Amino acid sequence: xxxxxxxxxxxxxxxxxxxxxxxxxxxxxxxxxxxxxxxxxxxxxxxxxxxxxxxxxxxxxxxxxxxxxxxxxxxxxxxxxxxxxxxxxxxxxxxxxxxxxxxxxxxxxxxxxxxxxxxxxxxxxxxxxxxxxxxxxxxxxxxxxxxxxxxxxxxxxxxxxxxxxxxxxxxxxxxxxxxxxxxxxxxxxxxxxxxxxxxxxxxxxxxxxxxxxxxxxxxxxxxxxxxxxxxxxxxxxxxxxxxxxxxxxxxxxxxxxxxxxxxxxxxxxxxxxxxxxxxxxxxxxxxxxxxxxxxxxxxxxxxxxxxxxxxxxxxxxxxxxxxxxxxxxxxxxxxxxxx
Amino acid sequence: xxxxxxxxxxxxxxxxxxxxxxxxxxxxxxxxxxxxxxxxxxxxxxxxxxxxxxxxxxxxxxxxxxxxxxxxxxxxxxxxxxxxxxxxxxxxxxxxxxxxxxxxxxxxxxxxxxxxxxxxxxxxxxxxxxxxxxxxxxxxxxxxxxxxxxxxxxxxxxxxxxxxxxxxxxxxxxxxxxxxxxxxxxxxxxxxxxxxxxxxxxxxxxxxxxxxxxxxxxxxxxxxxxxxxxxxxxxxxxxxxxxxxxxxxxxxxxxxxxxxxxxxxxxxxxxxxxxxxxxxxxxxxxxxxxxxxxxxxxxxxxxxxxxxxxxxxxxxxxxxxxxxxxxxxxxxxxxxxxx
DNA sequence: AATAGTTACTAAATCGTTTTAGTTTATCTT
DNA sequence: AAGATAAACTAAAACGATTTAGTAACTATT
Numbered sequence: 001x002x003x004x005x006x007x008x009x010x011x012x013x014x015x016x017x018x019x020x021x022x023x024x025x026x027x028x029x030x031x032x033x034x035x036x037x038x039x040x041x042x043x044x045x046x047x048x049x050x051x052x053x054x055x056x057x058x059x060x061x062x063x064x065x066x067x068x069x070x071x072x073x074x075x076x077x078x079x080x081x082x083x084x085x086x087x088x089x090x091x092x093x094x095x096x097x098x099x100x101x102x103x104x105x106x107x108x109x110x111x112x113x114x115x116x117x118x119x120x121x122x123x124x125x126x127x128x129x130x131x132x133x134x135x136x137x138x139x140x141x142x143x144x145x146x147x148x149x150x151x152x153x154x155x156x157x158x159x160x161x162x163x164x165x166x167x168x169x170x171x172x173x174x175x176x177x178x179x180x181x182x183x184x185x186x187x188x189x190x191x192x193x194x195x196x197x198x199x200x201x202x203x204x205x206x207x208x209x210x211x212x213x214x215x216x217x218x219x220x221x222x223x224x225x226x227x228x229x230x231x232x233x234x235x236x237x238x239x240x241x242x243x244x245x246x247x248x249x250x251x252x253x254x255x256x257x258x259x260x261x262x263x264x265x266x267x268x269x270x271x272x273x274x275x276x277x278x279x280x281x282x283x284x285x286x287x288x289x290x291x292x293x294x295x296x297x298x299x300x301x302x303x304x305x306x307x308x309x310x311x312x313x314x315x316x317x318x319x320x321x322x323x324x325x326x327x328x329x330x331x332x333x334x335x336x337x338x339x
Numbered sequence: 340x341x342x343x344x345x346x347x348x349x350x351x352x353x354x355x356x357x358x359x360x361x362x363x364x365x366x367x368x369x370x371x372x373x374x375x376x377x378x379x380x381x382x383x384x385x386x387x388x389x390x391x392x393x394x395x396x397x398x399x400x401x402x403x404x405x406x407x408x409x410x411x412x413x414x415x416x417x418x419x420x421x422x423x424x425x426x427x428x429x430x431x432x433x434x435x436x437x438x439x440x441x442x443x444x445x446x447x448x449x450x451x452x453x454x455x456x457x458x459x460x461x462x463x464x465x466x467x468x469x470x471x472x473x474x475x476x477x478x479x480x481x482x483x484x485x486x487x488x489x490x491x492x493x494x495x496x497x498x499x500x501x502x503x504x505x506x507x508x509x510x511x512x513x514x515x516x517x518x519x520x521x522x523x524x525x526x527x528x529x530x531x532x533x534x535x536x537x538x539x540x541x542x543x544x545x546x547x548x549x550x551x552x553x554x555x556x557x558x559x560x561x562x563x564x565x566x567x568x569x570x571x572x573x574x575x576x577x578x579x580x581x582x583x584x585x586x587x588x589x590x591x592x593x594x595x596x597x598x599x600x601x602x603x604x605x606x607x608x609x610x611x612x613x614x615x616x617x618x619x620x621x622x623x624x625x626x627x628x629x630x631x632x633x634x635x636x637x638x639x640x641x642x643x644x645x646x647x648x649x650x651x652x653x654x655x656x657x658x659x660x661x662x663x664x665x666x667x668x669x670x671x672x673x674x675x676x677x678x
Numbered sequence: 679a680a681t682a683g684t685t686a687c688t689a690a691a692t693c694g695t696t697t698t699a700g701t702t703t704a705t706c707t708t
Numbered sequence: 709a710a711g712a713t714a715a716a717c718t719a720a721a722a723c724g725a726t727t728t729a730g731t732a733a734c735t736a737t738t
Binding site: 014015016017018021028029030033052054055056057058 | 715716717718719720722723724725
């Protein structure tokens with residue numbers, strides 16, 4: 001029933017040390033003994049006790065994944081890929097949710113450092129503005145990989161979208177389709193991705209010599225459909241005239257579209273709408289939503305790759321090189337922008 | 340830097356045993372000593388090594404959460420609640436994804452049993468038809484809580500929707516709004532929730548003396564918007580006349596709606612559409628989608644409650660009573676059914 | 679004053695691994 | 709044949725907590 005090295009050792013008339021070494025392929029164990037041990041172990045389905053092993057090795061084969069929320073379509077897609085890849089590699093993944101709170105995020109990081117996880121993979125909360133906890137992680141020799149919502153000023157592994165370029169492309173797509181008065185529902189003020197998308201939008205206006213109008217910038221704190229609906233209503237009630245709208249994400253865009261549909265504003269004839277992220281549902285709204293896609297399907301794999309690289313370097317005592325991986329983007333033109 | 344009982348003990352001129360007992364509030368430690376220990380521990384931010392503790396207590400303070408996927412809106416909402424609650428209670432959550440595969444699900448269960456997690460919280464994969472692994476969990480005295488996609492034939496804790504009743508209500512809502520030829524996009528064949536929603540649909544037809552037509556039942560394996568679109572196209576091309584459609588979930592309904600919108604079929608005038616689950620986006624489609632809501636916001640809390648109850652019973656050596664918790668449902672009538 | 683009973687600790691074993699430092703036996707040198 | 713070398717093990721410590729059994733120093737009882 002309960003199997004341990006001790007039990008196996010007594011069964012095979014060996015010491016626990018010999019069994020342990022056989023399983024870990026030490027050179028001072030005979031081939032014959034290794035075979036005996038391995039076949040017996042397979043037969044009874046023995047698996048080493050990870051806690052006991054940790055006590056000696058300090059390797060937990062565990063990665064902490066900290067997400068600001070689990071409901072965002074992009075995050076949950078990436079999370080799934082990480083989970084599947086990690087499982088395949090024999091890692092356990094501890095998942096925690098910071099609820100977009102800097103305080104909780106810091107508490108979680110602290111806890112995982114105490115618990116000595118091998119690494120922390122994290123998308124920053126939208127309210128995080130101080131990065132001291134990230135520095136803590138690095139000085140603890142715990143591997144850190146940031147993704148999606150990352151920190152520019154901290155020199156650590158990052159896998160992220162080229163938010164500025166993608167936003168530039170999105171806005172340019174609106175301009176190319178005849179829009180000249182383009183509003184932007186921007187994301188929260190602190191996170192880098194939100195800032196970058198805003199900057200991309202501004203750069204697009206600039207390079208086409210379109211005037212910038214701060215009235216056309218609305219702040220979305222939550223980034224869900226409900227908020228998109230409300231912000232569209234705000235624009236409408238203030239009678240701010242626009243012919244294009246670029247949103248921080250698809251959910252905002254869908255909410256806004258719903259409002260305009262309700263008011264009889266024609267999309268894309270009166271207003272063209274661009275989302276961001278190419279969420280599952282975006283192709284199936286009415287009208288279907290134009291958006292920017294990001295090879296999200298490769299992101300999870302790339303995150304794990306960066307993580308494993310650093311673990312490998314640490315094991316071999318090589319110098320650690322920080323990796324910064326930028327994903328490509330592609331405008332997906334659908335009905336909401338094609339007149 | 341690295342704190343352990345030993346280090347604290349030497350600092351306070353105590354034995355490790357005394358420190359451990361002080362922290363665990365043993366009666367044979369003086370109040371004064373307890374206070375000394377607790378204040379010092381707080382000062383240096385000591386947290387016990389969970390692995391070392393496990394070795395003695397066999398309690399890992401860890402729960403495994405196994406999901407068939409992480410992208411489904413319902414699952415990710417519940418997952419977030421569980422994560423937050425667990426964090427608050429000091430539990431770690433190991434999350435894994437079975438990718439809707441019975442084989443992976445069984446492998447994961449096996450692994451977590453070997454790892455001696457305190458409990459397993461799981462939504463079954465849609466392809467799981469053999470439940471021997473669930474019995475394994477129970478005979479391992481590991482606490483098991485199933486939710487959402489559950490097994491009827493295994494006597495274990497369940498927190499689930501009253502799928503049959505909810506489907507009955509949804510279908511009745513269509514009938515009450517004048518539909519008599521109602522199609523159903525049903526979920527996969529094996530899972531209980533899919534079967535129950537189908538049975539609820541049939542019962543509604545029955546009790547209103549409406550004829551049942553197997554041609555109007557289409558099977559959705561994946562349950563996403565793309566599939567909803569495809570199935571609607573199938574119905575349309577086969578020229579199967581319907582005036583109502585009840586879908587296994589909102590994503591299917593939204594996909595179908597998109598198809599009918601494209602073809603100029605008027606919703607709800609020509610066809611009324613009901614979803615299931617009240618996903619975030621359902622209120623913001625055009626037309627907005629009628630659906631069935633389930634107090635999902637309470638589900639995570641209820642799951643944790645059931646888990647903690649069983650843990651408590653085990654600790655006190657009480658008899659274990661299996662809990663089966665059924666969530667209430669409510670039809671949300673929106674534009675897609677209101678003529 | 680001798681015995682019993684409390685109080686507040688400590689010593690040491692234990693959990694299941696890994697790893698260092700031997701130890702035994704056989705084989706090879708010279 | 710004695711010493712060195714190699715092969716294939718074993719013994720025991722260590723990781724950091726918990727817990728059982730024991731003990732010293734008091735206090736209470738008779």
